[in-house]
Amino acid sequence: MLEEIVIAGFGGQGVMSMGQLLAYAGMLENKQVAWIPSYGPEMRGGTANCAVTISNTEISSPLVTEPSVCIVMNKPSLDKFEPTIKTGGLLFVNTSLIDAKPKREDISIYEIPANAIANEIGNSKVANMVMLGAVLEVIKAIEPESILESLRKVLPPQRHNLIPLNAQALQKGAEMVR
Amino acid sequence: MKVIFEKPKSLEDVTFHYCPGCTHGIIHRLIAEVIDELEIQEKTIGVAPVGCAVLAYDYFDVDMHEAAHGRAPAVATGIKRVHPKNVVFAYQGDGDLASIGMAEVVHAAARGEKITIIFVNNAIYGMTGGQMAPTTLVGQVTNTSPTGRDVEHSGYPIRVSEMLGSLVGPGNSMKRVSVHDPKHIGQAKKAIKEAFINQIEGKGFSLVEVLSTCPTNWGKTPVEALKWLEEKMLPYYPLGDFSPKEGV
Amino acid sequence: MNKVLMKGNEALAEAAVRAGCRYFFGYPITPQTELPQYLSKRMPEIGGVFLQAESEIAAINMVYGASGAGARVMTSSSSPGISLKAEGISYIAGAELPCVIVNMMRGGPGLGTIQPAQGDYFQATKGGGHGDYKLLVLAPASVQEAVDLTIQAFDLADKYRNPVMILGDGILGQMMEPVEFKLTENNELPVKEWATTGKKGRKKNIINSLYLQAEKLEQHVNRLADKFGEMEAKEQKAETYLTDDAEILLAAYGTTSRVCRKAVDMAREEGIKAGLFRPISLWPFPEYALQQVLGRVKGILTVEMSLGQMIEDVRLAVNGKVPTDFYGRVGGMVPTSRDVLEKIVAFREVL
Structure with a gap:
């Protein structure tokens, strides 16, 4: 198993933390993982992206130039990363913020209204977790429970009350692609 | 036979390389006497500069560290942070401290770094052979101001004690003294001692600016040089205490 | 499992702490800033000193002072900042003092970019500062290796009384990978009889790289060359x-x-x-x-x-x-x- 995942969106959409949670969860499952952020001026107000590699064997290069999975949270990210996806790869599109249709026909496309679903369950901030739920349901590389376990480890105790909401978001996202 | 005068213990028994009439030797002796009187020879660490006093590590009988040009306050900071209970002093000239090392001394002072700096101001670069210093007086002829320091071209000499004294922070101490006659030498020693005590008591940064002579590069005899210091330097560099006031 | 997921910069900082480094002097520059940020919290917890210097030049000279005073000490920067440190690095090598210097390289020349690059290889391996000196230069390729090499770097620096550089790039600094800190806290640091500690009970110590007599400086540089020769024979790693x-x-x-x-x-x-x-x-x-x-x-x-x-x-x-x-x-x-x-x-x- 080797998944090379790119996650992209506006700064503030939880793009970086989504990637970190994936990497953390992979580590908890004893998989090899790496997380690389875009850094610099573009993260200040502009687009942000990160790459996560999850593998059963040693990761040769943590740099992802031809992702097997791409998650785009806004339009500029769709434009930038759709062309880079590997043939046969997966593209997850946040249709709440992206009207445009992807053009590629050699990849599988999943359209998730992540912000709308997040608002339905009461908190727009978990749109990233809705997306992640959908991704995990399709790629099966990481158990959703490992994501929740990661949250328990990285969140300070006073914020553990947010974990059920995140669990619900993962669940709703997964339902969208079943 | 009663000993009424002897070499300070903290000074090595060697001949200074300084030119005849240069006052570096007097200033070295004052520092050594103060170290002896405060009984801190075994816990003092000195930082030598680049310039005429570059060989200061050969003259003081305490642990010594030779710094790069201008960097003595940073080196002293590193030492003091490792050994906060030791006494750390740096010895710097005007080119070293007020030109290439201005940032280091300003920030050491601003941090209230608990070190003592003896700043020897003789209004010229001595070691490199008499070039204009940041403290060279207006009109003063040097090898790089051959027609005299021109303020239109090079600006005004920097008054370091006043400038550092304007930095906030009670506990920091800046004093200007001179060594052109016995009375002033006595006052200079008192200021140097107070500067070391300021550090030992953990109050803050202390600097003593010592007006000094350079007969060789000023083109004067030792006696003329002492007179020139008194007549030309004192009016521009008034002696006194420029320490920041509480609540500045 | 003792693994933690850490950014390269932070993992490297923690590795320094585990190696017994208690003094850090640095200045912010992307893409290494997480390293000083981490140590600004960590050092006070363990009785160490983190000090943000007024410049890279001051930072390396604080390292020079602290190292001469006998401490395990580190500084970190990225390319333009390393150029500023070059003077101090030459003095530290000349005075035969141990320290660890981290360079998370970015694109140059000049202000260049904050994105990753490897354009400082010559600077790191062939000089950078003036005079005949060498740095031991270690180049980790993963966050785990950055941790392991940093811990080794402090020992090598002490062994040879010479600065050691960890040469990474922006990606290594920013990347997160699982790491394990294998070493337990190393409290037994080598005794440094040459350090400036105050001359109590011994002759004075002098930290210096000045030898005004040509014969003396030649002897000194030749002795350094012998040391570099020993490093060449013993410290090659691939x-x-x-x-x-x-x-x-x-x-x-x-x-x-x-x-x-x-x-x-x-x-x-x-x-x-x-x-x-x-x-x-x-x-x-x-x-x-x-x-x-x-x-x-x-x-x-x-x-x-x-x-x-x-x-x-x-x-x-x-x-x-x-x-x-x-x-x-x-x-x-x-x-x-x-x-x-x-x-x-x-x-x-x-x-």
Whole structure:
């Protein structure tokens, strides 16, 4: 198993933390993982992206130039990363913020209204977790429970009350692609 | 036979390389006497500069560290942070401290770094052979101001004690003294001692600016040089205490 | 499981703490800033000192003072900041003091970019500051290796009384990977009888690099040269990957070596016998290890994020025995494994 995942969106959409949670969860499952952020001026107000590699064997290069999975949270990210996806790869599109249709026909496309679903369950901030739920349901590389376990480890105790909401978001996202 | 005068213990028994009439030797002796009187020879660490006093590590009988040009306050900071209970002093000239090392001394002072700096101001670069210093007086002829320091071209000499004294922070101490006659030498020693005590008591940064002579590069005899210091330097560099006031 | 997921910069900072480093002097510059940020919290917890200096120049001179005073001490920066530190590094090497200097390289020359690069290889391995001195230069390719090499770096610095540089790049600094801190807290640091501690019960110590008499300075520099010779003999480190039957050998260090390792896998899938030679010590350059894997090698392709710097050491090491070629990206661009594969294919055709 080797998944090379790119996650992209506006700064503030939880793009970086989504990637970190994936990497953390992979580590908890004893998989090899790496997380690389875009850094610099573009993260200040502009687009942000990160790459996560999850593998059963040693990761040769943590740099992802031809992702097997791409998650785009806004339009500029769709434009930038759709062309880079590997043939046969997966593209997850946040249709709440992206009207445009992807053009590629050699990849599988999943359209998730992540912000709308997040608002339905009461908190727009978990749109990233809705997306992640959908991704995990399709790629099966990481158990959703490992994501929740990661949250328990990285969140300070006073914020553990947010974990059920995140669990619900993962669940709703997964339902969208079943 | 009663000993009424002897070499300070903290000074090595060697001949200074300084030119005849240069006052570096007097200033070295004052520092050594103060170290002896405060009984801190075994816990003092000195930082030598680049310039005429570059060989200061050969003259003081305490642990010594030779710094790069201008960097003595940073080196002293590193030492003091490792050994906060030791006494750390740096010895710097005007080119070293007020030109290439201005940032280091300003920030050491601003941090209230608990070190003592003896700043020897003789209004010229001595070691490199008499070039204009940041403290060279207006009109003063040097090898790089051959027609005299021109303020239109090079600006005004920097008054370091006043400038550092304007930095906030009670506990920091800046004093200007001179060594052109016995009375002033006595006052200079008192200021140097107070500067070391300021550090030992953990109050803050202390600097003593010592007006000094350079007969060789000023083109004067030792006696003329002492007179020139008194007549030309004192009016521009008034002696006194420029320490920041509480609540500045 | 004792693994934690950490950014390279933070992991490296924690490694320094585990190695007994209690003093850090630095100045913010992207992409290494997480390192001082981490230590600004961590050092006070363990009775250490973190001090943000007024400049890179002041920071390295604080390191010079602290090291002379006998401490385990570190500074970190990125390319333009290392240029500013060059003066102090020369003094530290000249005065034979141990310290660890981290350079998370970014694109140059000048202000360049904050994106990753490897354009400081010459600066790190061939000088940077003035005079005849050498830094021991270690180039980790993963966050775990950054941790392990940092801990070793402090021991090597003390062993040789010489500065050691950890040479990474923006990607290593920003990347998160699982790491394990294998070493327990090392509290037994070597005794440093030469340090400035106050002359109680002994003759005075002098930390110095000034020798005004030519004969004395020559003696001093020759003695340093003997030490550098010993490092060259004992401290060469390299890793090889699939080199036993390799016909095309890639040579790359740090982040670029990861890209090349993947390119080797891709080449092997296409039936090309490719292998990777990865220097871990850049100075001393691991020439013996390189010479040992040349068996079936028909050509060496050096890949760097520079216009070609390490390739000069590769050429010196093989001394004309094997044809060499170069592929590099600059300006913060990172070569892709596919680009490298294309270069392998093209290089093979001309061999």
